[in-house]
Amino acid sequence: MSDHQEISKWMEGFGPEADIVVSSRIRLARNLEKYPFPHRISAEQAKRVVEIIQNALKHSSDPVLEKLMWVSLEEMSDLDRQVLVERHIISPQFINSGLKNKVILMLKDEKISIMINEEDHLRIQCLFSGLQLENAWELCSHVDDALGKELDIAFTEKYGFLTVCPTNVGTGMRASVMLHLPALSMTGQTGKILSSLSQYGITVRGLYGEGTESQGNMYQVSNQLTLGKSEADIIQSLKGIAQKVVERERAVRTLLYSKNRMKLIDRIWRAYGVLTQARIISSGEAVKLLSDVRLGVDLGVIPKISNGIFNQLLVYIQPAYLQRINNTELDEEERDIKRAELIRNKLSNVYDHTMTAIGNETKDKINKETKEG
Amino acid sequence: MECQECGKRTATIHLAKIKNGNKEEVHLCEVCAAQKGYFGSQMLEGFISSFLNMDQPLKDTELNSLSDLKCNLCGLTYNELSQAGRLGCSECYKTFGEQIELMLRRIQGSAVHSGKIALRADEKIKIRRKIQTLRKELEKKVKEEAYEEAASLRDEIKELEKKLD
Ligand SMILES: [Zn+2]
Ligand SMILES: [Zn+2]
Numbered sequence A: 001m002s003d004h005q006e007i008s009k010w011m012e013g014f015g016p017e018a019d020i021v022v023s024s025r026i027r028l029a030r031n032l033e034k035y036p037f038p039h040r041i042s043a044e045q046a047k048r049v050v051e052i053i054q055n056a057l058k059h060s061s062d063p064v065l066e067k068l069m070w071v072s073l074e075e076m077s078d079l080d081r082q083v084l085v086e087r088h089i090i091s092p093q094f095i096n097s098g099l100k101n102k103v104i105l106m107l108k109d110e111k112i113s114i115m116i117n118e119e120d121h122l123r124i125q126c127l128f129s130g131l132q133l134e135n136a137w138e139l140c141s142h143v144d145d146a147l148g149k150e151l152d153i154a155f156t157e158k159y160g161f162l163t164v165c166p167t168n169v170g171t172g173m174r175a176s177v178m179l180h181l182p183a184l185s186m187t188g189q190t191g192k193i194l195s196s197l198s199q200y201g202i203t204v205r206g207l208y209g210e211g212t213e214s215q216g217n218m219y220q221v222s223n224q225l226t227l228g229k230s231e232a233d234i235i236q237s238l239k240g241i242a243q244k245v246v247e248r249e250r251a252v253r254t255l256l257y258s259k260n261r262m263k264l265i266d267r268i269w270r271a272y273g274v275l276t277q278a279r280i281i282s283s284g285e286a287v288k289l290l291s292d293v294r295l296g297v298d299l300g301v302i303p304k305i306s307n308g309i310f311n312q313l314l315v316y317i318q319p320a321y322l323q324r325i326n327n328t329e330l331d332e333e334e335r336d337i338k339r340a341e342l343i344r345n346k347l348s349n350v351y352d353h354t355m356t357a358i359g360n361e362t363k364d365k366i367n368k369e370t371k372e373g
Numbered sequence B: 001m002e003c004q005e006c007g008k009r010t011a012t013i014h015l016a017k018i019k020n021g022n023k024e025e026v027h028l029c030e031v032c033a034a035q036k037g038y039f040g041s042q043m044l045e046g047f048i049s050s051f052l053n054m055d056q057p058l059k060d061t062e063l064n065s066l067s068d069l070k071c072n073l074c075g076l077t078y079n080e081l082s083q084a085g086r087l088g089c090s091e092c093y094k095t096f097g098e099q100i101e102l103m104l105r106r107i108q109g110s111a112v113h114s115g116k117i118a119l120r121a122d123e124k125i126k127i128r129r130k131i132q133t134l135r136k137e138l139e140k141k142v143k144e145e146a147y148e149e150a151a152s153l154r155d156e157i158k159e160l161e162k163k164l165d
Helices: A043-059 A078-086 A092-096 A133-150 A182-186 A190-200 A231-259 A261-277 A283-298 A307-316 A319-325 A332-355 A360-372 B030-035 B047-053 B062-066 B078-084 B097-108 B119-143 B147-164
Strands: A021-030 A069-072 A103-106 A112-116 A122-129 A173-180 A202-205 A218-223 B013-019 B022-028 B056-058
Touching: A021 A133, A021 A231, A021 A307, A043 A103, A043 A112, A043 A133, A078 A092, A078 A319, A112 A133, A122 A133, A133 A173, A133 A231, A133 B119, A173 A231, A182 A190, A182 A231, A182 A283, A190 A202, A190 A218, A190 A231, A218 A231, A231 A261, A261 A283, A261 A332, A283 A307, A283 A332, A307 A319, A307 A332, A319 A332, B119 B147
Parallel strands: none
Antiparallel strands: A021 A122, A021 A173, A069 A103, A103 A112, A112 A122, A173 A218, A202 A218, B013 B022, B013 B056
16 A cells, blocks of 8 residues: 555646646546456456456566556555545545455556556556646556557457447547636636537536536546547647636636736635634635635745645545544544644645745735735 | 328337436437437537437337347346446447447447557457458469469468467
8 A cells, every 4th residue: 555645746736737737637448358347247257357457467577567556445444445536546436336356556656547347447547747648648558558468458440449338439538637727717607618618529527527516616627539539639639628728717817816906815815814724624615715825826926835735735635535644533523623734734834935935026016915905 | 100200201210218217219210310410420518418318229120129139248138238328348349239339429429449559459450451461362363273372372361360369
């Protein structure tokens, strides 16, 4: 088991557009020939699938595959499973499905994770910070080829990679970016813009994927279609659309900042005030306020707090993770107390380091704005 | 049977919609079916929900025999496929070939893969293509009555076919 206090790669907050594009993900669905898919497989056969993949890994001399850690889901505590969901390493469906013989393969930095016996036999995922879809694809495709060398993967010339759900057939690829869109949300534009993306074959989901709601103005934008276009084309079109949405978000931020400056600054500092002073805070409130503070940092209202801190906090304030780092079960109220403590620590550490380093520009800006009222 | 939309042409497309657990039948001529968007890619938006409703175009003669279809490997039946919209194994793609073709056209707007090729399948595809060209050559040699060359080509094809198993 990896040490959960480590920062996974995607949380570092580097990469192009990392202020707005939190992360980029590529996920490939693959299945073995001659074995029923997980929802129709017997326990015995599912075990066999696991063994076949295990042997493939043993046999492979690929340097990336060699580094993968093997974790059986059944051997993990409920809490540890939940932590992996909160870290976006595995899907909620993976732990909730009644299937057995579920295994996770992952890199220590969590850039690669593979779920065995999820909806499909194999789900290969690569997760990067910022807008790095091409890099994520390159790594994912490498892992796919390394496994494909050792395994008979279900594939036909006509339909491509065969999957459980017809919505994944072909490339088997779901590319997605997580976007932080506070200005579009504040001005009530997200619904309209995001639903208009469906005509380009793009879907929008919440923070934890299918069927989840947006939290803290985070939206997961991904390709809807998997058949008929090449992976590179799908990625290019998603990237182009993500860039357009990011541009729009920036434009609306500028507009908000010039039209409703004092109101916006007030909102940002209030959020900062609550986060740095509160003693009890729910995850819902925290996520909402963190969004405001993150916006404040992007606008230069609040001294620089790294994207990484925000990305980490998105995960660290979740229920399972809080219990994991405190090494104890916590009820809701205890969690709200621990959460407030954790956020205070994270943000005040940053504040100590950066306060001395605030540019005069920012100080002047703040002073000027306060005077202007 | 008349088309229930225009009432003029003969209904050749029969849709078995499953809505809230109830089966609802729709009988349309090809013109009206096309107008309603049962073919083609105009159903991108809300495709998941329409997919779950499973408007499954069937031909007259197929209507009865389809419900008997069952996958040899995983045992998935046509009805299970219609209701859940999920395949049970890679063989299902052969067993329910025509239905899947239509399903993919509707859901994906296409039924032809143009992305990467599976590494091992790649070899097989290459072998299949090689066999195709060798067969053509073989025919030519037989016509030319060049039996010795034909025999060696036949051996080569046999060798390659072994690799496909
Ligand atoms: Zn008609
Ligand atoms: Zn099957």
